Amino acid sequence: MEIESVGYVVGESKPYRAEVIAYRPLMVGEYLYMEYYGYGVLSMVSNSAIGSPVITNDIYDPRDVERIVKSVRGGERMYYFKGVVNILGYLDNEGCKLKIPPIPPPPGTEVVKAPRAVLSKIFSPDKENYLRVGVLLREPSVEVRVDINKIVSRHLGILAMTGMGKSNLVALLAKRIVEKNGTVIIFDYHGEYTSMAIPSISVVKPKVNPRMLSLEEITRLLNIPRNASRQRAAIFECLEGMPENGDFFQILKKCLQMKIPKYGSSAQKVLDMITAYEKYLRRILDENVGDVVDRVAVGAINIVDLSELQVNQADAVVAHWLNRVLNSRKDYVLTNRKGLQVPVVIFVEEAHVFIPNDYETATKREAEAIAREGRKFGIGLAIVSQRPRGLDATVLSQLGNLAILRIVHPEDQNHIARYCEPVFQDIVDELPSLNIGEAILLGEWVKIPTVAKIDYVKEKTSGFDIDAVSIWRTNLGG
């Protein structure tokens, strides 16, 4: 294969950065390759300039420029092409991460267009745990594959403005994971995944057994504020003394009635709440359903359909699932008997609602526990949000992998840069220039920060932008 010579290193270079004079204009984001002191090094153009030694900026009459342009004969060089490359590193023998060589490239080092073989080795490792998510944005002939094991062990954040392709990436990763017989759980707040046209989907109703709920989950379901300690105490006592059998709501109501002498209006308030919400709660709470983990279909995409729930209720359901999945995996890993037998990847959409920065939710506590401990028990938490500035800093700082699509809002950018370890300023500066479906992949699941064009999942038919004008037109016709 022909290797294109692009130019030479000039001036004073650093181990991580060099200046290049080129034969042609350099494209920002383009990959270049050079060899020096025995290292085969990949670099990326971070800055590109075109200048002219004759048309300089101390000319003050356009007619002078016109004269120069006319007088330059064909083939004669009127421009120079300069650029700065960031040195990304060389692949060591283990082939894990790219390492920056300790020596800078000496001036005069030839720079060539990165050969496909080098790019493939870095971006598309041929290993079982690497799965395709797209192609390099600037070199579409090179596949981008990510290490799925690292999602399980180091979690994932999918962050972008609305409509930029987060859910498409969720669908893609879920699809790829089940192709490897993996198990996925998606909390589907908008009901947009249930209709996905792939065979390995299992839609799970959000029903939970009330007897398995924690105090936190129950109070959240009943809209009892966190600081209402007497209400919480009353309900706590009733849950503690709950007999094995009998109708949960009847027993609870009777018990609260009996707590009125002790807790007065607080117990009455809870009782009123339950009476008011009972019909609605019975849609979610069902004593006949088993443990949620027993309803997880192994080797499938389990979609927990939250679309009919209010936020508080969805929060209680998600929290309950996270708690049960973590404990069940702990049981299995530690006792090797009962419990969920396989690692899982859990996607939480609208994570700024369930795992917010500035207030407490039932899910937040459970998500923090999984972010901290999940790795030991094979639970990967993938959080998805269009409002990163609203995300809990503790969970954000535990994310070892990120896919960031277009983000324009500076507060969102700052929040990510502050709490997400793999993010640095160069990357933040890139974010507004991305288009739909273009993502920067960072962290352990890639060998180096990668700008990818994510594959489009045609099986995901819901969640499109609504074409209002077309609907109005059709409606008028019909």
Ligand SMILES: Nc1ncnc2c1ncn2[C@@H]1O[C@H](COP(=O)(O)OP(=O)(O)OP(=O)(O)O)[C@@H](O)[C@H]1O
């Ligand atoms: N990788 C992609 N390639 C081509 N088109 C894409 C890609 N990803 C998303 N799109 C298009 O953009 C639309 C919005 O994508 P998606 O629903 O994934 O965005 P989102 O970030 O989840 O938005 P929201 O914040 O509203 O949930 C999709 O319907 C699809 O048409």
Ligand SMILES: [Mg+2]
């Ligand atoms: Mg979405």
